[in-house]
Amino acid sequence: MQNVVLITGASSGIGKSIGEYLAKHNYKVYGTSRQPKQDEINGIHFLKLDVTNTESVKSAVDILIKKEGRIDFLINNAGVGITGPMEEIPEEEQKNIFETNYFGPLRVINTVLPHMRSNKEGFIINITSIAGHMGLPFRGFYSATKGALELTTEAYRMELKAFNIKMCNVAPGDFATNIATGRYHAPIQKNSPYNEVYEKSLKLMDEHVDHGKDPSLMAKSVHVIMQKSNPKIHYKVGDFTQKISVFLKHILPDKVFEKMLLKHYKL
Template sequence: MDKKVVLITGGSSGIGKSVGTYLTEKGYKVYGTTRNPNKHPDFSAFELIQLDVKLPESVQQAVSEVIAKASRLDVLINNAGVGITGPVEETPHEEILNVFDTNFHGPIHMMKAVLPQMRKQGGGLIINTTSIAGYMGLPFRGYYSATKGALNLVTESLRMETKKFGISITNLAPGDFATNIAAGRYHAPVIKDSAYEEDYQRSLDLMNEHVDAGGDPLQVAKKVHQIIQKKKTKVHYPVGEFTQRLSLLLKRVLPGRVYEKLLLNHYKL
């Protein structure tokens, strides 16, 4: 059988690069994407193509390029994303729109572009990278949680709508991993004498510590490989430290105010 063809958005660094490299080593034909391939002249782990997930015409061009080169597309991994932090009240609205364009609308553009090809070939797999943060509203990360939570629910819906075509769609929800996401994350400014100044700064410091101390992205790569090999996928695949995965169980079983108290204590609020 020919190699399975995998397309990974946001493949030039972080989790995307780790997943692409691992799958290439396992024998898959991997295409990664980046907004500017010229910034990665020495990249050799797998082929990079130009793509901006916020632009439907860029998405269509990239997908068409992959299909022209490989004649098929077996797996789409929607990995490209951006972080955002800030008080809900003080985050500039243009930044809210930007994070939704990348984290929510971007994957939708990608899925719309690949679904016709997957129907044509009689099947395919789409893995949407959401986040454990997408299962709960976190303080000072409300808009990030909202983008991932929205993608989570759309994935559930589309999974049922496309089941009869032999297409499988699933959510992969990582916790904190040691990547460069913090460097590219938008931070709403800590405003002096703001009502949120002290709490936001303390939470910001804590968030950065979590990313710096995060797990090896190779864990995510191995989980993706496991998912691709399955005949039937689950709806959700959380991946991260035990305490992060436990938080999802607690969210389901604890009364809302009790769970909220745990978060308040965690963030020292």
């Protein structure tokens, strides 16, 4: 019997890579997109789902349950990027990033949980970010949404323990995806006090993504984690420098770590 997997945001990037990899390894994979282009692509069966809309989430999960009767794995991957000075990002965009990156996964989790509970098991993997372990300059709101999801997972795990439902975070570093083209960029304003430094930081961020690792590494890592009977709470996937930065964040004095980030981002 094939395990049934639901992956949000599976039409591109990391979600697509995970979905295609799992489909090749005998999983029944359902991926979501706000506007699916086809019913099935490379083994991923697509459902229309907008994580910012409760009715959309409920409709997609109902369709999946009618087809398969259960959901064994949920991989919360849908998300958007955002860059800009904290002071200059419009309030509407601040709320939108939280609706998508934080409240979105929670909507899907809470819709799926009753079905997993009735099945007496389940495994939920939240794709967060190494950026969620530290406040990064000009990516503050992105860091905040991913950090919030990291902490929320810790609470969920304890609440769900009695129901045999597992949950963990997988935090990727920089991967070569199209997130840079799809994210909200606060415009570089010539009269802004952040003009020069934000422009330099934006170029540096884009370079990191362009030279990021192949998303297939995430797919393989997630597959390994899915097979664990007692998963850790937090996993990190990326190059050594990015993963070690989380470790250093916890052991170094705050100001020493801050100086390292300032040097890294040339601020």
